[in-house]
Amino acid sequence: MQSKDDSPQADQPLAGCRVVERSRSVAAAYAGRLLAAMGAEVVMLEPAQGSPLRNAPPLLAGSGDSALFAYLSVGKRSLVCNPHTAAGQALLQRELAQADILIDDTPLEERSAVNLDPHAVAERHPQLVHVSVLPFGASGPKARWCAEEVNLLHAGGEGYLLPNGLSNELFPDRPPLKIYGHFAGYQGGSTAAMCALAAWWAVPLQGGQYVDVSVQDATLSVGAFALQRLGDGSLEHRTTRRFRYGGVFETLNGYLELLTLEDRQWSGLVELMGRPAWALDEALHDPLERSRRGDELNRHIREWMARHRVEDIVRRAQELGVPAAKYRTPAEVVGGEHEAARGLFGPATLEDGEEVDVLVAPFQFRCTPLQRGGAVPALGEMNEEAIEV
Structure with a gap:
């Protein structure tokens, strides 16, 4: 030994x-x-x-x-x-x-x-x-x-929340799923x-x-956040659990996830999309108003995303401080520049x-x-x- x-x-x-x-x-x-x-x-x-x-x-x-x-x-x-x-x-x-x-x-x-x-x-x-x-x-x-x-995924509550967001919008009739793997x-x-x-x-x-x-x-x-909301009297479900705006979007050549929680991130997103007229509405300076109009905002964002390449969006988003990341294949992850550097x-x-x-x-x-x-x-x-x- x-x-x-x-x-x-x-x-x-x-x-x-x-x-x-x-x-x-x-x-x-x-x-x-x-x-x-x-x-x-x-x-x-x-x-x-x-x-x-x-x-x-x-x-x-x-x-x-x-x-x-x-x-x-x-x-x-x-x-x-x-x-x-x-x-x-x-x-x-x-x-x-x-x-x-x-x-x-x-x-x-x-x-x-x-x-x-x-x-x-x-x-x-x-x-x-x-x-x-x-x-x-x-x-x-x-x-x-x-x-x-x-069994464990559903017993732990995650199955009740899946599929949500874009997956639920694209496939509303799908039954509850499990996350891939373990x-x-x-x-x-x-x-x-x-x-x-x-x-x-x-x-x-x-x-x-x-x-x-x-x-x-x-x-x-x-699912601590979902439990916290349950304690507040709000029961999350896969059909309602999503960001008010943002989430997963399909681009010209792939998918990415976008998350804008802070005002500066919203401002960066507006800049990223070229300051379109709809995004310059004074009312959208209020984060609560953005949340209320989340579906409307996502329709505009989705239309813009569909016309651009995912790599170009992510690169420019990082320059502007907008949290956005590409959904990558396993091969892209293993061979990624970031992963190699770390x-x-x-x-x-x-x-x-x-x-x-x-x-x-x-x-x-x-x-x-x-x-x-x-x-x-x-x-x-x-x-x-x-x-x-």
């Missing part, structure tokens, strides 16, 4: 932190991914057949490997461990004894059988931070419910990672803690040796650049090493 002192990530924010991850969900795996990105040593405990995420779509062309798993596992280690056997249980307890944080999405009904009940874990490892990541949390009437991404899973994973760090930093004063993370709650928190993507080595670019992390540290790159671990690649210890 490589010591903490000679780790290649010794200069990273979480150098010296050891994490054991037992995950089958995106939420738990993403929590481990974020900690690994900050330099923690993350050991995935996998069954003999591997994590179910190893077969999760989308699959990479050629190899057929899971692109999702590749992203979620970069920089981690893999240890095959069957805690239902005596040898596997001994291996599990040894790993937990060396760990600072356990990330665990084992269903409640299975935890006692593998000695991962929170009380049993706390008794054996009193300094360990045990983070439970379940669809509806580990307590309450839904604690034993299963859920997929679409929006709820990533929200749950982000919450779990932050909770894990908060509890870990408190260990010297508090000792180990058990943290109960609900993916539904994490997703619900994203070093957002780094090379990841797949199991077959191929290199692909993946997002390093959704954050950066000013004084400590995160380590770029890493490898996708082969199933059980550290088992021989673990046996020798």
Whole structure:
């Protein structure tokens, strides 16, 4: 086992932190991914057949490997461990004894059988931070419910608000949708990672803690503004939830999003459109009047947008201080000038040796650049090493 002192990530924010991850969900795996990105040593405990995420779509062309798993596992280690056997249980307890944080999405009904009940874990490892990541949390009437991404997205309220804005205008008969990918899973994973760090930093004063993370709650928190409006007596819905003016617009060669919340931004937008007569109406100096006439303004803006190229609009908008951004393809994002300047993507080595670019992390540290790159671990690649210890 490589010591903490000679780790290649010794200069990273979480150098010296050891994490054991037992995950089958995106939420738990993403929590481990974020900690690994900050330099923690993350050991995935996998069954003999591997994590179910190893077969999760989308699959990479050629190899057929899971692109999702590749992203979620970069920089981690893999240890095959069957805690239902005596040898596997001994291996599990040894790993937990060396760990600072356990990330665990084992269903409640299975935890006692593998000695991962929170009380049993706390008794054996009193300094360990045990983070439970379940669809509806580990307590309450839904604690034993299963859920997929679409269930969690709607249980968290976002499904009630989709599609909205331009999508709802163009396709008013469409049923509620889900956001592409794993929006709820990533929200749950982000919450779990932050909770894990908060509890870990408190260990010297508090000792180990058990943290109960609900993916539904994490997703619900994203809609804080909608909840605030609900408290004020206003129930938002996908047919009414939109900016009074602005939002998504179709241009001559693509889509962009425009957001003008401040007077100076409205003035910049008027300048961007060449000071048309309709926009010079004195009444529109009042932001409340602009809100009241939002549909009228958007009709004018939409007509103007449709005659111009998205790149020209965004470039000029940035010069004038108008918040506007192009909707870009994944290839445009990975190859973007801004992303390259900030070093957002780094090379990841797949199991077959191929290199692909993946997002390093959704954050950066000013004084400590995160380590770029890493490898996708082969199933059980550290088992021989673990046996020798």
